[in-house]
Amino acid sequence: MSEAEAKQIERMKSLLATQRDAFRHERHRPIDLRKADLARIADLCRKNSDAICEAISRDFGNRARQESVIAEIAFVIQDADHTAKHIGKWAKTRSVGVPMTLMPGKATIRREPKGVVGIVSPWNYPFQLAMAPLVAALGAGCRAMIKPSELTPATAELMKRLIGEAFEEDHVCVITGGPAVGEAFSRLKFDHLFYTGSTQVGRLVAMAAAENLVPVTLELGGKSPAIVTPGYPKLSAAKSIGWGKFLNAGQTCVAPDYVMVPNGEERAMGEAIIKIAEHEFPESSSDDAYTAIVSDRHYERLTGMIEEARAGGAEILQAEHDAQAAQAARKIPPTVILNPPADSKVMTEEIFGPLLPVVGYSEIDAATNYVADHDHPLALYVYSTDKEMATRILDQSQSGGVGINTNLLHLSVPDLPFGGIGASGQGSYHGEAGFLTFTHERSVFATGKWHPSRLLAPPYGKFYETVSKKQMS
Ligand code: NAD
Numbered sequence: 001m002s003e004a005e006a007k008q009i010e011r012m013k014s015l016l017a018t019q020r021d022a023f024r025h026e027r028h029r030p031i032d033l034r035k036a037d038l039a040r041i042a043d044l045c046r047k048n049s050d051a052i053c054e055a056i057s058r059d060f061g062n063r064a065r066q067e068s069v070i071a072e073i074a075f076v077i078q079d080a081d082h083t084a085k086h087i088g089k090w091a092k093t094r095s096v097g098v099p100m101t102l103m104p105g106k107a108t109i110r111r112e113p114k115g116v117v118g119i120v121s122p123w124n125y126p127f128q129l130a131m132a133p134l135v136a137a138l139g140a141g142c143r144a145m146i147k148p149s150e151l152t153p154a155t156a157e158l159m160k161r162l163i164g165e166a167f168e169e170d171h172v173c174v175i176t177g178g179p180a181v182g183e184a185f186s187r188l189k190f191d192h193l194f195y196t197g198s199t200q201v202g203r204l205v206a207m208a209a210a211e212n213l214v215p216v217t218l219e220l221g222g223k224s225p226a227i228v229t230p231g232y233p234k235l236s237a238a239k240s241i242g243w244g245k246f247l248n249a250g251q252t253c254v255a256p257d258y259v260m261v262p263n264g265e266e267r268a269m270g271e272a273i274i275k276i277a278e279h280e281f282p283e284s285s286s287d288d289a290y291t292a293i294v295s296d297r298h299y300e301r302l303t304g305m306i307e308e309a310r311a312g313g314a315e316i317l318q319a320e321h322d323a324q325a326a327q328a329a330r331k332i333p334p335t336v337i338l339n340p341p342a343d344s345k346v347m348t349e350e351i352f353g354p355l356l357p358v359v360g361y362s363e364i365d366a367a368t369n370y371v372a373d374h375d376h377p378l379a380l381y382v383y384s385t386d387k388e389m390a391t392r393i394l395d396q397s398q399s400g401g402v403g404i405n406t407n408l409l410h411l412s413v414p415d416l417p418f419g420g421i422g423a424s425g426q427g428s429y430h431g432e433a434g435f436l437t438f439t440h441e442r443s444v445f446a447t448g449k450w451h452p453s454r455l456l457a458p459p460y461g462k463f464y465e466t467v468s469k470k471q472m473s
Contacts, residue, residue, distance in 0.1 A: 001180045008177045009184045012145065015173050016188050019116045019143040022170035029113065029141040031088050037138040038084040040166045041131065042077045048162055049073050052127055052155070059126065059152035061292035061330045067248055072128040075412065079132050082414040082431065083139040090435045091141070098445075101467050105447040111439045113141030114215075115191030120182055120205065122197040123151035123294055124251045124352070129219075130159060133194045134172065136434025142192070143171050147185045149197075150178035151294055183208065190214050192438055196253075197221075199350075199423050217427030217437055220420050221350045223257040224377045226407060227367050227393060228269065229384035230262045236405075237383045238272035241356070244381075244407035246277055246334050249291040250354040251298075254379040256407050257351050260367045263360035270317050270336035270358045277319045277334035284319050284333040285326035292330045293353060299330050302353040305345045306332075309357075312341035364389065368396040375423035376400070381407045400424050 001009075029037075045052070053068040094109045117137050121130035130146050137144045146163070148156040153176070160174035167173075175185060182201075186193060186208040195205045196219040209216045228237045241256050248255075261269045281290040293299040310316055314337050321333035337357045340346050346357050361367035371380065380399035384390040390404050400420035401410045411418045411430070419428030429437050447453070455463035 005177045005180050008175055008181050012147075012175045012181075012185060012188065015145060015169060015175070016116060016190070018170045019145065019173075022168075023113075023115050023143050027113070031091060034087055034139060034141055035084045037167075037171075038080040038087075038135060041135060041138070042080040042084075044162050044166050045073045045077045045080075045131075048158075051158060055154040055158040056126060056152065058154045059123070060294050062288060063248070063291045064289045066289070067291065068127075071248065072125055075128050076131040076135065079135045079414065079430065083135050083435065086432065087139045087435065090139075090432050091439075101470060102445075102453065105445055105451065108444045108446075110442040110444060111140075111436075112442050114438050114440050116143045116145070117192040117194060117438055118185060118188060118190040119144055119146045120185060120193070120195045120197065121146065121148050123149035124248065124253065126152035126155040127159065129196045130174075133196070133429060133434070136429050137194070137438045138172070140435050140438035142438045144173075145185075145188075145190075146172070146174045147182055148174065148176065150176070150181075187211065188214075192217070194427075194429075194437070195219065202425070217419070217429065218425045219253075219418075219427075219429075220378070220423065220425040221253050221352065222375055222377045222420065222424040223350055224254055224379040224381065224399070224407075225371050226256040226259045226381040226383065227361075227364075227371070228259060228261045228265075229364060229382070229386065229389055229393075232383045232385060234265070234269060234272055238269060239276050240383070240406055241381075242273045242276040242280070242334070245273075245356050246280065246290070246354055247408070249293060249332065250356075251291070251294060251352055252408065253352075254401070254408055254411060255352075256356070256381055257377070258347065258357040258359060260359055260361050260370070263362055266338050266358045266360050267315075270338050270356075273336055273356065273358075274317050274319050274334060281319065281334065283321075285321040285323075285329060285331055290331060293332055296330070298353065299332070302332055302351070302355060305349075305351065305353075305355060306335060306337070309337045309340040309344045309346050312344050314338055314340040314344070314357075364393065365396070368393050371397045371399075376421045378420045378424035379403060379407070379410070398422070 053065045056068050057063045091111050096107045098105050098107050119133045130148050156176045163174050186205045189212045193209045193214050194217045199220040202218045202220045226241050281287045284290045317336040319334040335355045340357050376398045378400040381403045382390045382393050403410050415431040417428035417433030418430040
């Protein structure tokens with residue numbers, strides 16, 4: 001561990017104590033102040049959009065401004081605005097019914113902030129995936145510490161500065177550093193830990209949090225399939241899947257990871273996807289609209305996957321590109337892999353890059369069974385004009401979320417909870433789901449000075465007999 005990292009670890013311990021102390025003095029942040037917090041986030045996004053886009057692009061080697069605006073900055077602004085608009089309603093104390101045997105009395109649920117929360121974020125959407133959980137935490141009235149990914153240091157430093165300008169350290173702060181800092185961060189006794197990243201590290205985070213019984217949300221990855229049903233218009237499917245796959249060069253947790261088409265249609269689908277990619281990114285190797293791979297390690301991992309699939313007999317289709325320029329820019333052109341071996345890395349590991357296996361299925365049940373036989377994906381995409389068939393596919397499978405005749409966009413609907421299931425994660429956020437993630441629902445049952453339940457105490461008499469008989473009937 002470097003000296004700087006050791007310093008960060010000491011700093012975060014003392015910041016946690018400071019935030020906890022501040023929370024004790026303001027356990028119920030008034031809704032108006034929370035709205036002002038959210039407005040500050042939206043404002044920070046609007047005023048610094050150029051700097052945010054530049055930092056992200058520097059971290060990736062190249063990321064189109066348009067992608068960063070839509071998928072990071074505008075997303076956070078909308079999330080903050082939506083939360084500010086609805087928190088008054090979400091935070092209201094709710095009354096629930098009281099059984100006859102417990103009357104008279106009043107039962108209510110107070111929606112209270114959990115306290116000081118930790119947010120660990122990944123590199124692929126380095127701004128959005130730190131700020132959207134922060135929006136939910138602030139909406140819930142919590143204080144937050146953020147630990148961004150070390151793979152996107154320019155964005156992390158910029159967030160640290162912008163958050164430092166907009167918030168007091170005892171309210172929101174950013175801790176920078178690598179896995180050692182992340183590891184120490186996940187051992188802190190937060191009131192909630194929100195982690196987005198790989199399944200492998202998510203497991204470590206969950207174990208570290210368990211030591212302190214810290215509740216965790218895990219937003220993980222996985223292999224999200226796209227199933228194209230027989231008769232669905234090929235071009236329409238190719239356009240949609242190609243867009244979702246090659247946005248951010250496939251470095252998107254809910255990008256379609258592989259496509260399943262009826263046997264015999266693999267090549268036609270693969271060629272259609274490549275044609276669309278060539279139209280969207282005519283010069284993928286030098287096109288500013290096409291994102292680079294974030295690091296040399298990931299570049300080598302992805303080129304290794306292609307070579308392994310090729311050696312295993314799969315046919316590789318790639319968008320036209322200048323190989324030397326692409327390598328120099330750390331870009332991998334849009335790539336389709338036709339029917340790779342079942343045990344190849346592209347079919348067994350999350351791809352997280354612009355490689356798209358297209359595999360054939362004999363009948364729709366075989367495709368659904370394939371999905372059901374593997375870890376539950378973060379998203380499942382179904383392309384079908386037959387509503388009954390689409391419903392059957394959903395009935396026979398499980399996934400974090402679903403897109404029908406579309407992909408990625410379900411996560412932009414603010415009132416849809418976003419999260420995984422099983423290996424793709426636990427818990428969810430966005431909209432009210434995010435508010436509830438950082439909220440403790442505190443049950444309160446209030447009676448008058450005297451309540452008939454006192455008659456239930458020993459020595460047992462007639463009242464006890466009547467009540468217990470009613471309860472047992
Ligand atoms: P990662 O797990 O390598 O890193 C994520 C964060 O964890 C980083 O901040 C890192 O510093 C920190 N970290 C590393 N080791 C740690 C440890 N031992 N203890 C605590 N923290 C540690 O993930 P990544 O490579 O940055 O992100 C890619 C993965 O994230 C993919 O699998 C992708 O599918 C997933 N992802 C999921 C979502 C979602 O919303 N479900 C969104 C984006 C990415």
